[in-house]
Amino acid sequence: MNHEIRSLDNCLAPAKLNLFLHVNGRRSDGYHLLQTVFQLLNYGDLLDFETRNDGVIRRITDIPGVAEESDLIVRAAKLLQIAAKKKDGQAKASLGANIAIKKILPMGGGLGGGSSDAATTLMTLNHLWQTGFSRTELMEIGLQLGADVPFFVFGQNAFAEGVGETLQAVQTPAAWYVVIEPGVSIPTALIFSSEELTRDTKLVKIADFSGHQRCFGKNDLEIVATKLFPVVAEAISWLKKYGDARMTGSGACVFCAFTDEEQADVVLMQLKTQKKHWKAWKASAIECHPLKDLI
Ligand SMILES: C[C@](O)(CO)[C@H](O)COP(=O)(O)OP(=O)(O)OC[C@H]1O[C@@H](n2ccc(N)nc2=O)[C@H](O)[C@@H]1O
Numbered sequence: 001m002n003h004e005i006r007s008l009d010n011c012l013a014p015a016k017l018n019l020f021l022h023v024n025g026r027r028s029d030g031y032h033l034l035q036t037v038f039q040l041l042n043y044g045d046l047l048d049f050e051t052r053n054d055g056v057i058r059r060i061t062d063i064p065g066v067a068e069e070s071d072l073i074v075r076a077a078k079l080l081q082i083a084a085k086k087k088d089g090q091a092k093a094s095l096g097a098n099i100a101i102k103k104i105l106p107m108g109g110g111l112g113g114g115s116s117d118a119a120t121t122l123m124t125l126n127h128l129w130q131t132g133f134s135r136t137e138l139m140e141i142g143l144q145l146g147a148d149v150p151f152f153v154f155g156q157n158a159f160a161e162g163v164g165e166t167l168q169a170v171q172t173p174a175a176w177y178v179v180i181e182p183g184v185s186i187p188t189a190l191i192f193s194s195e196e197l198t199r200d201t202k203l204v205k206i207a208d209f210s211g212h213q214r215c216f217g218k219n220d221l222e223i224v225a226t227k228l229f230p231v232v233a234e235a236i237s238w239l240k241k242y243g244d245a246r247m248t249g250s251g252a253c254v255f256c257a258f259t260d261e262e263q264a265d266v267v268l269m270q271l272k273t274q275k276k277h278w279k280a281w282k283a284s285a286i287e288c289h290p291l292k293d294l295i
């Protein structure tokens, strides 16, 4: 057994955007069948990991509003610990970790923050604990935590189907994205449970997306989210002056793509003077998760 304390600092949990998000149906368990393209950004939460030899898992920084035991980071570490014990019995009984997080991504923002934190935890601890799970095994563990977790473990921009777990790598355009945080937190379940949600968008083929790239499709969750949260509609309509703005995931964040960083800077400057109360930032599209090669 390896008793050495091992650590990795500043591990990125990147944000994702849903470049489009179609709702195609609903399963008998209430979960929705989707088609979406996930885009990774070079912007996100930062996590530090240090192993311990006493089997204890600790989140050593506070996240206001998220209790330690319900934090997706802690739940991910515990699921990995259980899976390792099942696989390797006694040898893995002492696996523990201290985990610190610098929370950058807004909660209920549609950027996949909690899911990405969980995926970064699975990938990093699998490496530090030397538990040897494959990418597919980690994606299966991740799916128990949330529909978006498998994508982050997959580690590449992807066309997703099913509830988000059937993934196919996809080429997306190089771009700078301006993202507006309208200042509300939107619970994903609230949007999916709306009677006004349309669930019958026709299935598309990934080849259709590859042809059109940036302006392809729509976000079916947008109609419901903007009705319940008018500030999201306001953000979309403000950003639409500059391009094809839309909402990511179940909201609340709104984004628009630009070819050049300078164009993104101009939009951010305008926003600063006209809409001082909205937080906004730019990030570039990335092809792979920075921790992809840990697995
Ligand atoms: C909207 C997306 O962000 C698109 O990327 C995801 O599909 C949501 O992923 P997530 O935040 O990881 O969501 P989960 O924590 O798995 O689910 C939250 C709630 O959203 C609803 N939900 C989620 C995903 C899905 N395909 N169908 C659903 O109906 C369910 O009511 C579920 O209880």
Ligand SMILES: Nc1ncnc2c1ncn2[C@@H]1O[C@H](COP(=O)(O)OP(=O)(O)OP(=O)(O)O)[C@@H](O)[C@H]1O
Pocket (backbone or CB within 6 Å): 063, 065, 066, 070, 071, 072, 073, 105, 106, 107, 108, 109, 110, 111, 112, 113, 114, 115, 117, 148, 186, 188, 249, 250, 251, 252
């Ligand atoms: N580490 C975490 N970071 C953020 N939220 C967490 C975390 N752990 C648990 N949660 C819970 O998950 C909820 C959803 O947070 P998250 O930031 O993932 O939303 P989101 O960006 O809308 O996700 P998605 O795009 O997947 O719908 C939060 O309101 C919070 O209660």
